[in-house]
Amino acid sequence: MKHTAAVWDPTLDDGRYRNPIIYADYSDPDVVRVGDDFFMTASSFNAVPGLPILHSRDLVNWRLINHAIDELPPDFDRPQHGNGVWAPSINYHEGTFYIFYGDPDRGVYMTKTDDPRGRWSDLTLVHEVEGWIDTAPLWDDDGNAYLAHAFAKSRAGFNSVLNIAPMAPDGTHITGESRQVFDGHDDHPTIEGPKLYKRGGSYYIFAPAGGVSDGWQTVLRSDDIYGPYDDRIVLAQGETPINGPHQGALVGLDSGEDWFVHFQEVDPYGRIVHLQPVAWADGWPVIGRDEDGDGTGEPVRTHEKPDVAAETLPTMVPQTSDDFEAARLGLQWQWHGNPKFGWHSLTDRPDALRLFQQRVDASENLWSVPSLLLQKFPAPAFTATTEVRCGLEEGTGHGGLLVMGSEYAYLSVRKTTDGVNLIQARNTSPSEGDLDTVVERVPLRGSSARLRATVEDGGRVQFAYATDDAGFESIGEPFQAQQGRWIGAKIGLFVAQSSESAVDGGYCDFEYFEVSESATHD
Numbered sequence: 001m002k003h004t005a006a007v008w009d010p011t012l013d014d015g016r017y018r019n020p021i022i023y024a025d026y027s028d029p030d031v032v033r034v035g036d037d038f039f040m041t042a043s044s045f046n047a048v049p050g051l052p053i054l055h056s057r058d059l060v061n062w063r064l065i066n067h068a069i070d071e072l073p074p075d076f077d078r079p080q081h082g083n084g085v086w087a088p089s090i091n092y093h094e095g096t097f098y099i100f101y102g103d104p105d106r107g108v109y110m111t112k113t114d115d116p117r118g119r120w121s122d123l124t125l126v127h128e129v130e131g132w133i134d135t136a137p138l139w140d141d142d143g144n145a146y147l148a149h150a151f152a153k154s155r156a157g158f159n160s161v162l163n164i165a166p167m168a169p170d171g172t173h174i175t176g177e178s179r180q181v182f183d184g185h186d187d188h189p190t191i192e193g194p195k196l197y198k199r200g201g202s203y204y205i206f207a208p209a210g211g212v213s214d215g216w217q218t219v220l221r222s223d224d225i226y227g228p229y230d231d232r233i234v235l236a237q238g239e240t241p242i243n244g245p246h247q248g249a250l251v252g253l254d255s256g257e258d259w260f261v262h263f264q265e266v267d268p269y270g271r272i273v274h275l276q277p278v279a280w281a282d283g284w285p286v287i288g289r290d291e292d293g294d295g296t297g298e299p300v301r302t303h304e305k306p307d308v309a310a311e312t313l314p315t316m317v318p319q320t321s322d323d324f325e326a327a328r329l330g331l332q333w334q335w336h337g338n339p340k341f342g343w344h345s346l347t348d349r350p351d352a353l354r355l356f357q358q359r360v361d362a363s364e365n366l367w368s369v370p371s372l373l374l375q376k377f378p379a380p381a382f383t384a385t386t387e388v389r390c391g392l393e394e395g396t397g398h399g400g401l402l403v404m405g406s407e408y409a410y411l412s413v414r415k416t417t418d419g420v421n422l423i424q425a426r427n428t429s430p431s432e433g434d435l436d437t438v439v440e441r442v443p444l445r446g447s448s449a450r451l452r453a454t455v456e457d458g459g460r461v462q463f464a465y466a467t468d469d470a471g472f473e474s475i476g477e478p479f480q481a482q483q484g485r486w487i488g489a490k491i492g493l494f495v496a497q498s499s500e501s502a503v504d505g506g507y508c509d510f511e512y513f514e515v516s517e518s519a520t521h522d
Contacts, residue, residue: 016305023378027270028247028271036310037056048334050084050334057310066331093137098137134149149164205219242264258277261274262276337370365427371494373493374493377488382455383516384452399508404489425438
């Protein structure tokens with residue numbers, strides 16, 4: 001496999017950067033600075049491993065270095081679309097990194113480590129409760145600790161308010177009643193995602209409001225942790241095309257600069273990551289560019305890079321391509337549920353990924369399959385190519401290249417009584433239990449082929465295939481990728497087996513997975 005350049009480059013040639021800094025679905029990002037290093041985490045919902053850990057030296061170029069969660073509770077052995085890890089916060093306190101997150105069905109969880117590249121602790125259930133989400137801590141100057149949070153209306157029965165609860169300094173449990181500190185119903189509906197900071201003796205809550213697609217960034221300020229809080233909108237879409245700019249992290253530099261990392265929802269790519277400069281006026285932050293001086297900024301498209309200690313860095317983006325030559329899967333890969341031993345091997349066939357068939361009930365589809373191996377869309381337009389060789393028994397199953405969201409489509413190798421075929425299929429209502437629809441079928445001379453999905457700007461997907469040394473040929477009609485539940489569309493690999501089959505042990509070997517600039521040729 002040839003090595004390819006990044007399909008999205010946030011770095012410009014003149015010491016500037018462009019937004020988004022990450023054109024991928026790192027939803028609800030939070031960032032902490034420790035010395036000259038920056039660490040980010042983001043929502044991961046039902047995907048495993050969860051809680052991605054990204055690293056940067058300049059706030060512009062980011063690389064995946066770890067995940068904090070290897071496994072979710074047993075309920076996630078089967079995919080729970082949109083459930084699980086919601087809106088985490090990452091903090092550093094007295095030599096320890098902490099991540100808190102709210103699972104709306106189970107409660108508040110915490111994991112910690114002294115090395116973000118190493119092992120994170122097993123999850124601690126800080127508070128068993130239904131409906132608490134978007135949890136963020138603050139360790140105050142006097143040693144007291146607090147946890148801010150919002151509410152999921154689907155579980156708690158209400159939202160648009162923010163609460164703060166006292167917390168043990170070790171982060172393991174809540175020590176008292178959670179108190180409402182702000183009601184956003186009148187001016188800041190759907191306020192959520194609070195991040196709690198202290199600056200110059202004042203307490204600040206950074207919180208998005210107005211909804212994911214069309215909202216704004218609110219900041220609250222008070223001299224008392226429990227309020228009352230004054231409020232101000234400090235970032236809004238304005239005249240820009242960057243909708244719903246909000247929910248993220250305030251990051252201060254040794255140089256005195258402040259920056260705000262936030263997301264923008266872009267269907268079907270999910271919630272992509274932006275970086276905005278922050279100025280302060282009369283004790284209030286102004287995020288982005290405030291040309292009319294009203295205190296509410298608008299997102300910048302380009303800007304000078306942050307003034308950090310790091311030298312000029314080469315472009316770094318979260319990993320995409322994988323040659324499967326390492327001892328473990330690349331960090332970009334996530335399963336759709338808790339992984340099980342025997343789903344895959346990187347040694348059965350050296351320098352290839354072997355995925356073993358996993359049974360799927362004949363009445364079901366891929367929506368309920370946890371063994372889908374997927375990664376995020378990495379750019380507005382790109383091409384993903386793989387070479388697959390399948391060892392399948394007749395009629396037992398199929399495997400190949402998949403684009404997954406609330407609808408899905410794939411190109412797979414399937415062995416039937418008529419021989420080996422390439423199947424291009426789709427499902428427009430998988431959550432309703434609809435079965436896949438075959439769009440086109442092409443016979444193969446063997447059990448191997450090169451498979452390709454070309455994604456155009458806007459998420460339109462065209463599948464193609466090639467055999468031997470022939471060029472790629474399109475197969476099936478274009479498919480419009482759709483976001484999933486709270487996440488963007490994903491792309492990746494799968495092997496599935498009908499539960500009606502009496503034969504086990506089928507597999508498909510994938511020689512590589514290559515992400516490159518959009519192409520319609522070999």
